[in-house]
Amino acid sequence: MERFLWILMWLLKQVSAEAPVCRMLQKDVFDCSGLSLRQVPDQLPFGLHRLDLSQNLLQNLTELDLSSGLTLQTLDLKQNQLSFLQPGLFQLIRHLEVLDLSRNVLSTFASLNTPLGLLPSLRTLDLSHNGLHSDMSDVFLSNAPVLSNLSMHGNSITKISRSMFNGTNALRSIDLHNNVIIEIEDGAFEELPKISDLDLSVNSISCITDFNLMQLRMLNLSRNSLSSFQTIDSEQPFHLETLDLRENRLLYFPVLPRRNQLAFLDLSRNLLRSLNCTGPREELESLRESGYLIPEFESTIEFPSSERQQALPSLLYLDLSFNQLKAIPESFFTTMAALKSLNISNNCLRSFRIEHLSSLKTLDLSFNSLQSLSVSEGALAALESLHLQGNGLRMLSSEFFLRLPSINSLHLEGNQLGICPPGESSAECIFLACIPTLKYLYMSQNGLMSVPEGAFKGSPLLILDLSLNPGISIAPGALFGLEASLTHLSLRGNEIQALSVDFSLFSKLKLLDLSENRLASVALWSSGSVLESLNLQSNRLETLAASTVLALQPSLQTLFLGSNPLSCCRNIQLLMLIQEKRIRVPDNASATCWISSDGQRLEVSMGASASVNNKQEYCNEGNGSVLWISLVVALVLGVALVTTVLMKLGHSRKHRFTRGIKA
Numbered sequence: 001m002e003r004f005l006w007i008l009m010w011l012l013k014q015v016s017a018e019a020p021v022c023r024m025l026q027k028d029v030f031d032c033s034g035l036s037l038r039q040v041p042d043q044l045p046f047g048l049h050r051l052d053l054s055q056n057l058l059q060n061l062t063e064l065d066l067s068s069g070l071t072l073q074t075l076d077l078k079q080n081q082l083s084f085l086q087p088g089l090f091q092l093i094r095h096l097e098v099l100d101l102s103r104n105v106l107s108t109f110a111s112l113n114t115p116l117g118l119l120p121s122l123r124t125l126d127l128s129h130n131g132l133h134s135d136m137s138d139v140f141l142s143n144a145p146v147l148s149n150l151s152m153h154g155n156s157i158t159k160i161s162r163s164m165f166n167g168t169n170a171l172r173s174i175d176l177h178n179n180v181i182i183e184i185e186d187g188a189f190e191e192l193p194k195i196s197d198l199d200l201s202v203n204s205i206s207c208i209t210d211f212n213l214m215q216l217r218m219l220n221l222s223r224n225s226l227s228s229f230q231t232i233d234s235e236q237p238f239h240l241e242t243l244d245l246r247e248n249r250l251l252y253f254p255v256l257p258r259r260n261q262l263a264f265l266d267l268s269r270n271l272l273r274s275l276n277c278t279g280p281r282e283e284l285e286s287l288r289e290s291g292y293l294i295p296e297f298e299s300t301i302e303f304p305s306s307e308r309q310q311a312l313p314s315l316l317y318l319d320l321s322f323n324q325l326k327a328i329p330e331s332f333f334t335t336m337a338a339l340k341s342l343n344i345s346n347n348c349l350r351s352f353r354i355e356h357l358s359s360l361k362t363l364d365l366s367f368n369s370l371q372s373l374s375v376s377e378g379a380l381a382a383l384e385s386l387h388l389q390g391n392g393l394r395m396l397s398s399e400f401f402l403r404l405p406s407i408n409s410l411h412l413e414g415n416q417l418g419i420c421p422p423g424e425s426s427a428e429c430i431f432l433a434c435i436p437t438l439k440y441l442y443m444s445q446n447g448l449m450s451v452p453e454g455a456f457k458g459s460p461l462l463i464l465d466l467s468l469n470p471g472i473s474i475a476p477g478a479l480f481g482l483e484a485s486l487t488h489l490s491l492r493g494n495e496i497q498a499l500s501v502d503f504s505l506f507s508k509l510k511l512l513d514l515s516e517n518r519l520a521s522v523a524l525w526s527s528g529s530v531l532e533s534l535n536l537q538s539n540r541l542e543t544l545a546a547s548t549v550l551a552l553q554p555s556l557q558t559l560f561l562g563s564n565p566l567s568c569c570r571n572i573q574l575l576m577l578i579q580e581k582r583i584r585v586p587d588n589a590s591a592t593c594w595i596s597s598d599g600q601r602l603e604v605s606m607g608a609s610a611s612v613n614n615k616q617e618y619c620n621e622g623n624g625s626v627l628w629i630s631l632v633v634a635l636v637l638g639v640a641l642v643t644t645v646l647m648k649l650g651h652s653r654k655h656r657f658t659r660g661i662k663a
């Protein structure tokens with residue numbers, strides 16, 4: 001009897017656990033998502049405004065299904081298996097404003113070619129990922145008079161026809177990204193007086209020859225096959241603010257509206273070789289030879305009869321990175337008085353001269369082949385961040401950076417620049433002292449020979465990276481003047497043998513990287529320190545002096561110690577800190593110390609050796625090594641035992657235990 005009852009209860013529990021339960025979220029929001037429903041629940045709560053049926057198994061939707069949901073304003077049907085919608089269905093839900101039909105199989109319904117009917121109040125419709133082809137959208141869009149926001153991304157649309165948006169004249173935003181559009185019929189968007197956002201990215205459009213959508217604010221054509229973008233020749237004002245042409249095959253600068261308010265223009269990852277709107281025919285010839293020009297597109301490239309002046313007075317952001325620009329004419333920027341961010345990285349520029357860019361805050365000229373760079377007085381008055389890394393730049397006027405009154409961060413990695421001693425100008429070096437706005441300075445990989453005394457005095461650096469300049473000689477007063485500001489310093493990979501700096505004076509220094517040098521000692525702290533992370537990996541350290549450990553101990557959280565010939569017995573204090581887990585040693589796998597036994601050195605993991613009490617005893621002359629050895633043998637055996645047991649428990653019996661007992 002008891003057993004029977006128990007089974008009954010168990011069954012009840014199973015049944016109730018599996019029965020789908022929709023949840024009332026607010027008084028008018030019903031959430032039935034992810035319940036494997038095959039049908040809409042029979043009785044929907046009265047007066048519902050919002051119904052979430054997403055992630056179920058619905059296939060058909062009829063008037064009957066929604067007869068108790070006539071008050072709905074938002075209906076979410078995404079990710080079902082809908083292949084049939086009863087025509088006229090949504091006409092009944094008179095106040096429906098938002099309908100999400102994404103990720104269904106509505107191409108089946110669309111192929112029946114029966115219009116869905118009037119969508120009287122619908123403002124937002126999502127039809128993305130439904131396998132829809134070009135003409136199929138008509139079925140849904142024939143009669144949606146107030147629809148303003150339409151998503152149809154991730155379908156198989158190849159053509160935007162003239163009639164596609166004929167029933168949806170109120171559209172403001174259309175998202176067609178990730179289709180296979182190759183053709184846009186003339187006038188396809190002409191009947192849309194309110195259109196402002198058009199996303200055509202990730203399609204196969206090969207050219208735009210007569211862009212004329214004056215009301216448009218955002219046009220995304222990134223990741224198409226555009227070889228040309230041309231606006232009609234008109235004196236009308238265009239409202240375009242954002243034009244994304246990234247990742248296309250543009251050979252020339254686009255022909256933009258004469259009167260425009262463009263703020264954002266992305267031309268990165270194209271084939272721009274010149275910033276002229278059209279180039280001479282010979283250049284076209286050479287492109288054809290080099291295979292950049294696909295014959296089918298060639299006929300579509302038009303040559304405007306006269307060079308049109310491109311004024312971009314509102315432009316804030318211009319990205320020209322990853323093109324093939326060899327030169328930029330000085331006059332190019334004359335009309336861009338508002339420009340804040342300019343990216344010309346990864347081109348082939350050999351020289352660059354800046355005359356007027358007085359609003360510019362960020363300039364990226366990295367990864368070109370710059371040999372010369374010049375700025376006229378006041379041309380970059382607002383510049384905060386300058387990226388010059390990866391240019392192999394050897395020469396720069398020594399006062400160059402003194403001409404940048406707002407400069408905050410300088411990326412100079414991968415060049416061949418030297419640092420001048422303050423007051424001694426020379427063609428071979430740059431001044432980095434007395435730049436009162438400079439906070440971030442990156443000079444890794446410059447083949448720096450020396451850092452003179454006071455090199456950065458008067459430049460309140462927070463971060464200074466001087467890494468990977470092997471053989472650099474750092475003068476005793478090199479960091480003079482940075483005591484109150486510096487928080488991060490890297491001297492990694494510099495082959496430094498000795499350093500004479502008192503880091504106790506650096507009252508904000510939190511991170512110090514001294515790894516990959518040849519330091520045999522780091523007596524760098526005379527009293528306390530606020531350092532939180534110290535990297536001493538790959539040096540020649542045998543000991544960390546007790547005074548150093550004492551100075552670091554209060555604040556240090558992370559210490560990299562691997563690949564140093566540390567002696568266990570001479571670093572007892574350090575070992576104890578590690579044992580007590582008061583310092584994290586992230587590279588503990590390679591952090592070892594040695595003990596000597598019969599004239600031989602035995603490597604012990606710093607983590608493992610930390611498990612002994614009262615170490616001094618073991619490090620006395622004579623019996624110390626014996627005890628250490630027994631300790632190590634015991635540890636190794638312990639580890640071997642545990643490993644063996646674990647492997648037996650696991651299912652990897654086939655593997656032979658080969659690496660366990662070696663010591």
Ligand SMILES: *[C@@H]1O[C@H](CO)[C@@H](O)[C@H](O)[C@H]1NC(C)=O
Pocket residue numbers: 059060084
């Ligand atoms: C859905 O509707 C179609 C057409 O009315 C019908 O052929 C099909 O059997 C229905 N499927 C389901 C699961 O009700």
Ligand SMILES: *[C@@H]1O[C@H](CO)[C@@H](O)[C@H](O)[C@H]1NC(C)=O
Pocket residue numbers: 124125126149150151173
């Ligand atoms: C348009 O609808 C999409 C979802 O379908 C939404 O992410 C987007 O914010 C809406 N845009 C506007 C302008 O309402």
Ligand SMILES: *[C@@H]1O[C@H](CO)[C@@H](O)[C@H](O)[C@H]1NC(C)=O
Pocket residue numbers: 162163166
């Ligand atoms: C758009 O619809 C109107 C009537 O609603 C019709 O007269 C016109 O021919 C249609 N245009 C296109 C391009 O289909």
Ligand SMILES: *[C@@H]1O[C@H](CO)[C@@H](O)[C@H](O)[C@H]1NC(C)=O
Pocket residue numbers: 177201202220221222223242244
């Ligand atoms: C344009 O579309 C691409 C791809 O869909 C997207 O990554 C990018 O952010 C869009 N650009 C803008 C300006 O929104």
Ligand SMILES: *[C@@H]1O[C@H](CO)[C@@H](O)[C@H](O)[C@H]1NC(C)=O
Pocket residue numbers: 273274276278279280307
């Ligand atoms: C760009 O145009 C200028 C003048 O219009 C001309 O001197 C220059 O040669 C052109 N550059 C290229 C690469 O076509």
Ligand SMILES: *[C@@H]1O[C@H](CO)[C@@H](O)[C@H](O)[C@H]1NC(C)=O
Pocket residue numbers: 268321322343344345362363364387
């Ligand atoms: C410039 O463009 C490159 C490539 O797109 C990018 O990696 C870099 O972050 C950009 N520079 C700035 C300062 O944003």
Ligand SMILES: *[C@@H]1O[C@H](CO)[C@@H](O)[C@H](O)[C@H]1NC(C)=O
Pocket residue numbers: 584585586588589605606607608
């Ligand atoms: C090494 O450090 C990790 C995490 O910091 C810790 O889990 C591990 O036990 C340590 N290994 C030794 C041998 O101390």
